[in-house]
Amino acid sequence: MSTKFAMAYGIEPRACIVSNSAFxxxxxxxxxxxxxxxxxxxxxxxxxxxxxxxxxxxxxAQAQGLLVRAILAGPVASETDRRLVESATHDLRDVLEYxxxxxxxxxxxxxxxxDIFVFPTQYSHEAEPTVVFEALSAGNLxxxxxxxxxxxxxxxxxxxxxxxxxxxxxxVDYLRExxxxxxxxxSKRHSRVDAYGAVHASSSGVxxxxxxxxxxx
Numbered sequence: 001m002s003t004k005f006a007m008a009y010g011i012e013p014r015a016c017i018v019s020n021s022a023f024x025x026x027x028x029x030x031x032x033x034x035x036x037x038x039x040x041x042x043x044x045x046x047x048x049x050x051x052x053x054x055x056x057x058x059x060x061a062q063a064q065g066l067l068v069r070a071i072l073a074g075p076v077a078s079e080t081d082r083r084l085v086e087s088a089t090h091d092l093r094d095v096l097e098y099x100x101x102x103x104x105x106x107x108x109x110x111x112x113x114x115d116i117f118v119f120p121t122q123y124s125h126e127a128e129p130t131v132v133f134e135a136l137s138a139g140n141l142x143x144x145x146x147x148x149x150x151x152x153x154x155x156x157x158x159x160x161x162x163x164x165x166x167x168x169x170x171x172v173d174y175l176r177e178x179x180x181x182x183x184x185x186x187s188k189r190h191s192r193v194d195a196y197g198a199v200h201a202s203s204s205g206v207x208x209x210x211x212x213x214x215x216x217x
Contacts, residue, residue, distance in 0.1 A: 021153075022203040024133040026196050031112050032186045037179045039143075040071040040114035042102065042131055043121070050120035050145075051081060053167055055088045057118065058096055060168045066176055073099040073110050111138035115185060116158070116178065119144040120167050128153060136196045139189035141178070143171050157192060 002015040039058075045051040051072075058070045070092070076082045089098050102110050111117070117135035119142065126148040133153065135142055142158035144150050145167065151160045159174045161167050178185055 016206070018207050019199075019203040020128050020130050021133045021196075021199050022207040024130060024137050024200065026193050026200055027108060027111065027138040028193065028197075029108075030138045030189065030193060032189055033113055033115055036067045036069050037116070037175060037182055038069040038071065038114045039116045039118050039175065040073065040110060041118050041120075042073040042107070042110055042134075043119070045072070045074045045076045045081060045085065046078070047081070048121070048123045050118070050122065051076075052084070053120035053122075054118055055084065055096075057120070057168050057171050058088070058092055060172050061175060062092065062095060064172055064176075066172060066179065068095065068175060068179070070096045071099060071110060071114055072096065073102045073107075075101045107134070108138075111135055111140060114140055115182070116141045116143060116175070118142075118171065119150070120161075120171075121145055121147055121150075122163075123147070126150070133196075137193070137200070139192040139196070141185070141192075143174060157195075 002013055005011075005013050005015075041050060041054045043049040043051075054070075054072065058068070061068045072085065076085055085098055089096050099106070099110065111134060117132070117140045119129070119132060119135075121129070122145060128149040132142060132144065132150060136153070136157060142154045144154060144158070144160060146160045146162050154160055159170065161170045
């Protein structure tokens with residue numbers, strides 16, 4: 001963006017990058033889930049943001065005999081998608097739960113209740129989604145399409161799937177392996193929160209410095 005700005009206006013900007021992680025605190029009060037491997041999606045629930053792909057993933061996991069619990073949350077944008085969610089929660093009622101729009105402590109509980117945050121976004125303007133940092137702040141692993149800055153956000157904490165790959169099958173394969181090592185996966189949750197805490201501290205330090213001196217060197 002800085003380079004494009006310079007090309008468009010002939011001026012070299014003094015650009016300062018402030019990550020969205022500066023605004024998401026680590027969840028030191030997380031609780032390790034119990035029961036089967038649990039996945040979740042929280043977003044504005046549209047096809048572009050991954051709703052349809054997530055529901056198909058839950059169906060695929062069931063069809064392939066994988067024991068997975070799924071939690072869906074967020075506002076549904078259209079009547080068509082609302083009917084899709086209603087149908088899925090009926091057909092998959094033993095494994096899929098829809099919690100609706102979540103805020104505050106209810107949103108914190110969502111991230112604490114899952115092991116892996118699934119974010120199959122195909123939104124063309126995806127940048128550095130806050131929901132990914134929220135999931136990381138609670139020690140969740142991530143499965144997501146490679147869009148925007150998501151790969152750099154996730155790092156080694158999950159699976160990044162190329163946009164032209166079969167998301168469902170790649171994700172099912174990852175979930176099957178995660179289910180085999182569920183105890184170990186959950187035992188490392190605290191270390192993942194610690195690692196995110198370091199990321200948050202670094203980016204919030206930049207934000208505070210910028211607030212005190214609104215120029216970048």
